Amino acid sequence: MPRLRWTPELHLRFMHAVERLGGQERATPKLVLQFMNIKGLNIAHVKSHLQVHARKKPMAPDVDYLIVGSMTDGMFET
Secondary structure, three states: OOOOOOOHHHHHHHHHHHHHOOOOOOOOHHHHHHHHOOOOOOHHHHHHHHHHHHHOOOOOOOHHHHHHHHHHOOOOOO
């Protein structure tokens, strides 16, 4: 199997497919692959990415914003 580089755009399509299929608990590799409809992408790529993604704990949507916001607080005052 050729190595696949998951670009931000490809990962976004993956995340969209997983979300549309009902989340990590319901999305199967075969359905994600069909939903993404990317030439050259195979089921082994999707299985691997699902496993890596499932191991990561989901963060609250606003956490990244809060971290960045706290790091930049006061930097742009005039």
